[in-house]
Amino acid sequence: MEDAAIVDLYWQRSDQAISETDKKYGRYCHTIAYQICNDNEDAEECVNDTWFRAWNAMPTNRPSVLATFLGRITRNLAISLFRSKNRVKRGGGELPLALDELNDCIPSDLDVAHSYEIKEFQQAVGSFVASLPETDQKIFVARYWYMTPVKDIARRLSFTESKTKSILFRLRNQLRDRLKEEGLW
């Protein structure tokens, strides 16, 4: 079923909206949640909650790209669930690794007392990623949005794992420099 038709079902408050969404995007959302939570039951919970949030959000929203609309909800839910369960301290999954890697983007001389605007950073990250060559875009987004393991990214590109890690390292440094250039820190 086309996305527009699924969105129409939400607007009509038809239960079929949920089944059609699950049929088309269940695996996609489950993967996003699983990469973050590293737990099937938690991932399932996030996916079910995603359908509920989507049900509540439409109307009044009419998402232009249903996949990413749902994906963003799932990702945020999974991150919140992960944080609430304090999994970082217990380890496991890709999220703690990705968090450690992202710390590379934070300058060591950062003014910690300063208040930073998340919206400005989101815009900067969005334009940074859009400016990258296509392969770099895939690697960066796969790692830091979808939380895909490095070895999976490497396999898909027929790269070695170390080469993929090197590319990610370079991209993180580029992001840090870009954020500095834009005066965000």
Place this chain on the structure above:
Amino acid sequence: MVDGWFLLDAMDGIHEEQLMLTKEFLDLSDYAHQKRRSPRKVWVTALIAAILALLLAACGYAVYRATMAHRELTLADEKVYFFDGDEDTLNEGLHIDLNFGTCAMALHFDTEETGCLYGFRITDGASLDPAWLCREATLKELFESYEPGGFRPEAQQRPLEQCLREAGMTEAEAEEWYSALIYSGDPAAERPALRIDVLDGPRLHGVDLILGWPEGKATVVKEEAQGDVQILETLIEVPTNTGEPQKTLFLFRFDTKRQVLLSVAGADELLDFPALEAIAEHIELRETGFVYSLDHSGQNWSIFGLAFG
């Protein structure tokens, strides 16, 4: 605080084009190690989840039964943490020992750490003069200041849209529902005439509300249960320099199923308990879909009173 989580949130700014490009690149259905349930089972689960969520939204957040209890404070309660959240110490927190041994009363709530954010609004029929309204805290303002783990205006912010999406609210709705309303007939008054607050489970978890600080006397006027709701009416008297005690009326309605406290506090010289009850009857609570927990930074007490702040 800027850390990996902050940057993880910043990744939400990645454009749709790049997300879709990477989605195709990852061919996500290839993840064979995931034990995805059969489509039929998922369909049923999703539907049940949606129905249950709707029922829970209507009937209460969880089956967990919370409680509200009150007690007099003693000198044994003397040393407690107090978090001073000024700009310079916001991140570390400044801990000061306060003496609560002579306060009037402590309210203790046995709520869960994680729960839904609640808001309220005044329905038609309440005899409240809108001109008296002097301060308001809308849910939109709360969301704008929200960071995971707390509501702190000085801290980093998550996008409003994201919070609203999670809450299942529009921006217009978030402006119509409140966390607190303060009424005052006299702008020069030292304290409000009336204050209405809604405090949900995460805000009450592990934090006792202190009434009648620093020295006060509490008189319980009414204490009863109506179904799932515990009701407590108490008169708090605090000595003043004039010799006449300052009297404040508190009406508390604690919903044990939904784990949410409605507080209506009024100045004794202007209002009485029947008036507070009439106001409370016209307050509508709303459970949002926004589930959160709060980091109280070690603070286990909160001074609660009829104040502007």
